[in-house]
Amino acid sequence: GRGCPVPGPGRPAAVSPPPGSGRTGGGAQYRLGSLLGRGGFGSVFAATRLSDGAPVAIKRVPRNRVRHWGELVSDAPLEIVLLAKVSTGFPGVVQLLEWLVLPNDIVMVLERPERCQDLQHFIRARRFLPEEEARGLFRQVLEAVRHCTSCGVLHRDIKPENILVDLATGQAKLIDFGCGTYLQDTVYTRFAGTRSYSPPEWTHFGWYYGRPATIWSLGILLHQMVCGEHPFRRDRSLLQLTGSFCFLCPECKDLIRRCLSMLDSVERPSLEELLCDPWIAFCAACVAAQGSWDGNTQPLCWS
Known part of the structure; x- marks a missing residue:
């Protein structure tokens, strides 16, 4: 070899x-x-x-x-x-x-950053992330996905376990391209990734487009960040949470619901639309105001 x-x-x-x-x-x-x-x-x-x-x-x-x-x-x-x-x-x-x-x-x-933790454990240690913290990390993930797209790469397995957080700087890194493939504009008829993140069009029809399927998994990811749990039961009904979800701001709720549009994948926003979304765009001002990252920041108590 x-x-x-x-x-x-x-x-x-x-x-x-x-x-x-x-x-x-x-x-x-x-x-x-x-x-x-x-x-x-x-x-x-x-x-x-x-x-x-x-x-x-x-x-x-x-x-x-x-x-x-x-x-x-x-x-x-x-x-x-x-x-x-x-x-x-x-x-x-x-x-x-x-x-x-x-x-x-x-x-x-x-x-490998010297002090790092995957996003799954990062969330579990805090139960969930306050919107301010989630917003900055989620925007970084969006920019990473946009970078992959510009390189002609489809990751296909976006989930908390495949995002690394540098605890010293707050930098999020997308990892594990083992399920990835070349990005194409035509449909995919083979699924690779984690089943619980697969879009409904794959479950029901056996096909999916790369970009809308990515937005679907990003919607699940954002829900996990701000609520601390996966948004779907096995029947794919969106959970009507009486806990943390009801404390989210309307803009964050709306963003999650649009990413998780089940009726038609074209109804989901594009990556560029997500980056221009009011809830996401607010992140830039937050980063400027927060200054240096504190890896030990604790979530706000919403209960």
């Missing part, structure tokens, strides 16, 4: 991982730490780069679990091709630093 370094933060990425000097191992260059997560496609470990002590994440995927290989590089899994496309130094998307092909595994070396 061969390894292929790809551009790190601040350097432009090619359409596919650029060629590099071949090497079949990287264990001697990194000190492996604790297990960060394990899924159907592989495992992610905390690690340290020995050359400079920088924290990184190492994702190992068994070769026999790679479902899709990149069209532009014969021995690069599609996940690596997609990561290379979005690894342009944009702060809201995890940067692919290097990748290796081992006899039995594909290994990805990814950036």
Whole structure:
């Protein structure tokens, strides 16, 4: 096998991982730490780069679990091709630093903030996020998704577990492109991602468009941020919450409901419309007023 370094933060990425000097191992260059997560496609470990002590994440995927290989590089899994496309130094998307092909595994070396937490645990520690805090993080996610779209990449698995929060800076980063694919304007007839985030058009008709499906998952994400729970039961009826949801401002409620439009996917707002939404646009003034990030900020009590 061969390894292929790809551009790190601040350097432009090619359409596919650029060629590099071949090497079949990287264990001697990194000190492996604790297990960060394990899924159907592989495992992610905390690690340290020995050359400079920088924290990184190492994702190992068994070769026999790679479902899709990149069209532009014969021995690069599609996940690596997609990561290379979005690894342009944009702060809201995890940067692919290097990748290796081992006899039995594909290994990805990814950036990792020194103090970070995935958004799922970040929310659970606070039960839910006050609108002011949720607004800033959600806007960052929107900008990350817009960046991916501009690079021709569809993530397809947007959820709290796949968003990393840098506790030192408040920067949100979109991670895990294992379910991603190339963005297309035509329908998709194969679903990849988390079923509880799949749009109703997929459930009922077996097809979906990439952009409206993304807005659907973003609506679920925002609800989880401000209410601390998934908005749907199994019958997909929107919960009529008597708790935290009723304390949301009308603009936030309206935004969630529009993202979760079930009757017609074209009724959902576009990414650009979301970024111009009054509730989201208010974020810029909030950031200017708040100043530096406090990772220990506690939610307001609305009960």
